[in-house]
Amino acid sequence: MVVLILLLGLPAVAGEGSNYYSARPDEYGTYVYFSSMLWEFSSVLDGVLNGENGTVESALELYALANTTYETLVLYSGAGIDERPLELVPYFLSLGSAAFEVASGEASFRASFSEGEYAAARAALVRMKRGLRESRDALSAISKITLKGKNGTVLTFNTADLYPKLDALEALAGRYEELLDQVQVPENFTLFISNPSPMALENVTFYGFTLGLRDIHVVVSGENLAANVTSGTFHLDYSFPRPGTYKAYAVGFNGTFEVISNVLTINVSGVPTKLLVTAISDGGVLVEGHLVDYFGRALPWKRVILTADSSTYYGITDENGSVRFFIANVSGTVNATVLFPGDGIHLPTSAGLVLTPPLRRPAIRLFHDGSRVRAGEEVVIRGKVDSTYPLPLTIYVDGKGYSTLVAKGEFTFTLSFSPGRHEVYAYFAGSETLAPSSSNVLTLEAAPVDYTRRFLLFVFLLLLAFTAYRFTARRRVGGVPSSQVPEAPAFPPIGEEGEERPDIGKAYRTVYGLLKRLYDLPGSTTPRELVSALRHEPFAEHLKILTRLHEVTVYGKKKFGLREVLRAVKHASLIIVGVFVRDEL
Numbered sequence: 001m002v003v004l005i006l007l008l009g010l011p012a013v014a015g016e017g018s019n020y021y022s023a024r025p026d027e028y029g030t031y032v033y034f035s036s037m038l039w040e041f042s043s044v045l046d047g048v049l050n051g052e053n054g055t056v057e058s059a060l061e062l063y064a065l066a067n068t069t070y071e072t073l074v075l076y077s078g079a080g081i082d083e084r085p086l087e088l089v090p091y092f093l094s095l096g097s098a099a100f101e102v103a104s105g106e107a108s109f110r111a112s113f114s115e116g117e118y119a120a121a122r123a124a125l126v127r128m129k130r131g132l133r134e135s136r137d138a139l140s141a142i143s144k145i146t147l148k149g150k151n152g153t154v155l156t157f158n159t160a161d162l163y164p165k166l167d168a169l170e171a172l173a174g175r176y177e178e179l180l181d182q183v184q185v186p187e188n189f190t191l192f193i194s195n196p197s198p199m200a201l202e203n204v205t206f207y208g209f210t211l212g213l214r215d216i217h218v219v220v221s222g223e224n225l226a227a228n229v230t231s232g233t234f235h236l237d238y239s240f241p242r243p244g245t246y247k248a249y250a251v252g253f254n255g256t257f258e259v260i261s262n263v264l265t266i267n268v269s270g271v272p273t274k275l276l277v278t279a280i281s282d283g284g285v286l287v288e289g290h291l292v293d294y295f296g297r298a299l300p301w302k303r304v305i306l307t308a309d310s311s312t313y314y315g316i317t318d319e320n321g322s323v324r325f326f327i328a329n330v331s332g333t334v335n336a337t338v339l340f341p342g343d344g345i346h347l348p349t350s351a352g353l354v355l356t357p358p359l360r361r362p363a364i365r366l367f368h369d370g371s372r373v374r375a376g377e378e379v380v381i382r383g384k385v386d387s388t389y390p391l392p393l394t395i396y397v398d399g400k401g402y403s404t405l406v407a408k409g410e411f412t413f414t415l416s417f418s419p420g421r422h423e424v425y426a427y428f429a430g431s432e433t434l435a436p437s438s439s440n441v442l443t444l445e446a447a448p449v450d451y452t453r454r455f456l457l458f459v460f461l462l463l464l465a466f467t468a469y470r471f472t473a474r475r476r477v478g479g480v481p482s483s484q485v486p487e488a489p490a491f492p493p494i495g496e497e498g499e500e501r502p503d504i505g506k507a508y509r510t511v512y513g514l515l516k517r518l519y520d521l522p523g524s525t526t527p528r529e530l531v532s533a534l535r536h537e538p539f540a541e542h543l544k545i546l547t548r549l550h551e552v553t554v555y556g557k558k559k560f561g562l563r564e565v566l567r568a569v570k571h572a573s574l575i576i577v578g579v580f581v582r583d584e585l
Contacts, residue, residue: 027147030085031155037065037092038142038157041135044099045165048106049172059096059103066096067296074290074298074321075276088145093296095138101131102169109176119192122180126194126205126235129173135166181232185209191218191250191261199271199294200243200345206250207235213252213259220248240268242345270342273299275351277338281358282435287325289338291317293346298322302343308336308355330357362387364426364439375419375446383411383426383439391434393426417446504565507572508550511543518579527551539578546571 040062047055070093073086105128112121139159147155186209194205206218209232216227218236227234227250240246246268250261276290287306291299298321306313306325315323334355342348363386373379385391390408394401397415405413415424422444430436508527516525521533527547534540549568552558560568 027084027155028149030088031147031149031157033085034088034092035157037062037095038159038162040065041095041099042162042165044103045162045169048103049165049168056100056103056107059100063096063100066093070296071274071276071292074292075278084147090296091138091141091145094134095142097295098131098134098138101127102135103131105129105131106169106172113176113179118180118183121176122192122207123194125173125176125180126192126207128176129170129235130194130203130205130237132166132170132173136163139163139166177231177233186211189213189250189252189259189261191248191264193248193264193266196264197267197269198240199269200241201239201271201293201295203237203239205235205237206248207233208250208261210234210252213254216250216252218248218250221246224251240266243268243270270347271295271345273340273342273346273349275304275338275340275349277351277353279336279353279355281330281356282361284326284328284358285330285355287327287336287338287353287355289317289323289325289351291321291323291340291349299340299346302340302346305339305341306336307339309334327355330355332357359430359433359435361435361437362391362428364393364428364437366424366426366439366442368442368444371443372445372447373417375417375448378414378416379444380412380414381424381442383407383413384409385411385426385428387434391428391431393428396425396427398422417444419446419448421445504549504553504560504568507568508546511546511572511575514576514579515543537578539575542571542574542578546575 040058044055044059044062046052047058066089069085070089073089105124105126108124109121109128112118112124139162142157143159145157149155189208189211191206191208194207195202198204206220206227210216210229214229216229216234218225218227218238220238220240225236225238227236234250246266247263248266249263252259252261272294274292274294276292278288280286280288287308289304289306291302291304293299298317300317300319300321302317302321304315304317304323306315308327309330311327313325313327315325317323335352336355337350337352339350340346340348365384367382367384368379385393385407387408390406392404392406393411395403395405395413395415402415403413405411424442424444426439428434428437512527512530515521515530515534516523519534521530525533527550531540531544531547534543537543546568549560549564549571553560
């Protein structure tokens with residue numbers, strides 16, 4: 001059952017504290033788990049009402065389950081689990097304790113009454129009635145709890161069916177009290193206690209018969225407390241603050257005459273405690289402890305001592321009763337002891353554990369050139385794992401296991417994506433000699449194939465080829481083939497008959513004017529301001545190169561050869577292509 005809450009109600013953690021998996025966003029698992037405990041509580045009440053054998057054992061199992069749940073949640077509270085179950089479990093601890101008091105009190109009453117031990121029967125009845133009161137208090141708190149269900153629904157615990165059962169048990173306790181009153185009513189004003197040897201902070205009940213007296217108080221070591229009076233009896237719930245020997249007696253009035261009861265001597269012992277400890281090896285050894293008392297309550301601000309390998313470490317529990325020690329260097333297996341020395345109220349306790357050196361965590365890295373890929377096309381991802389022998393790796397895509405592979409050193413794998421944003425990482429689950437490890441997360445954007453843009457790209461590439469041809473082709477002069485025209489300089493003067501000179505300046509001015517119009521830039525925009533303004537565009541690098549060629553031509557007065565001119569024309573054409581087809585470049 002405890003595993004159920006860990007699986008359904010809590011998030012899973014992978015790698016170095018990175019939460020790559022997504023837990024169910026609702027609290028339905030927590031709701032199911034604690035609802036099952038309410039069902040067990042209902043079964044205990046039915047067993048008491050029906051006088052079934054084994055009811056006390058069932059109540060004890062419920063109380064043990066609540067304690068185990070609490071200890072498990074506390075133990076793993078530092079592992080990133082959801083805090084909500086830990087917030088709820090104290091209410092169910094109280095419910096489990098109350099169930100045991102009701103069941104054991106009722107059983108003890110019947111056994112003691114049948115044997116004529118009426119004082120013991122009275123004490124058992126007091127315990128049963130106290131359990132019923134605590135049950136109501138716990139159910140009242142549980143009924144107000146809300147949890148988040150599927151699709152945003154609100155979940156509440158159904159406690160309505162339990163109250164009629166509590167009513168029936170309270171009526172049964174009333175009948176038991178009537179039986180006791182018929183056979184055992186002391187002649188003298190007498191004070192009783194439900195447990196003559198309690199622990200500090202444990203709830204006990206003082207009780208007795210009023211015998212017609214009024215204004216009854218119980219005096220505990222000088223502390224005067226008003227008792228609750230009902231139907232000829234009185235009771236007072238009390239807990240002793242510290243261990244020691246206490247004296248208590250009751251005081252009542254008959255008119256103006258004060259009547260004092262017998263004096264009880266109560267020996268109160270210290271509260272047993274427990275240390276829940278774990279050790280995690282990760283770059284060192286982290287020892288985490290949780291200090292709780294006999295009642296399952298966390299003990300904050302208490303001194304705790306860790307002894308390991310002839311070294312001693314000191315710590316103080318926080319507000320949740322937790323304490324942590326970090327040991328940087330553990331060379332081998334070390335036996336360690338965590339000790340709580342006690343504090344005058346709580347008894348000492350200790351826990352032993354074995355510390356082991358941290359396992360090496362293999363480094364895993366994934367690589368891909370760029371963050372954009374084609375949707376539907378195969379994408380090759382490169383990776384590298386720091387291991388001298390093959391390791392099984394699981395490839396996760398968008399948080400789900402996609403494939404597995406065995407790798408050593410460099411490796412590759414192939415994926416295919418639907419349109420949209422995707423996350424890819426590799427995970428090694430660990431082994432006896434290596435710690436679990438996760439790679440970096442690759443974020444890739446898969447763009448859908450746009451056939452219209454591809455067609456436009458094809459058209460513009462044709463225009464590019466045609467433009468290059470026009471710049472390099474020689475015109476016929478007077479109908480004479482170009483092969484018959486005498487050889488001329490590579491760059492004849494402008495206007496020289498028979499030649500058309502390629503012009504870098506003209507190519508740049510065409511691009512410059514087009515970009516200013518399309519991007520609505522001011523007329524005063526300089527070439528370098530244009531490069532800066534469009535630095536994130538797909539054609540930015542082509543614009544940068546063309547601008548540099550333009551500046552060298554205009555400001556440097558340098559004349560380029562045909563190859564550089566054609567290069568400028570190529571970049572100008574690619575800029576025009578990029579303006580219209582953008583990501584298809």
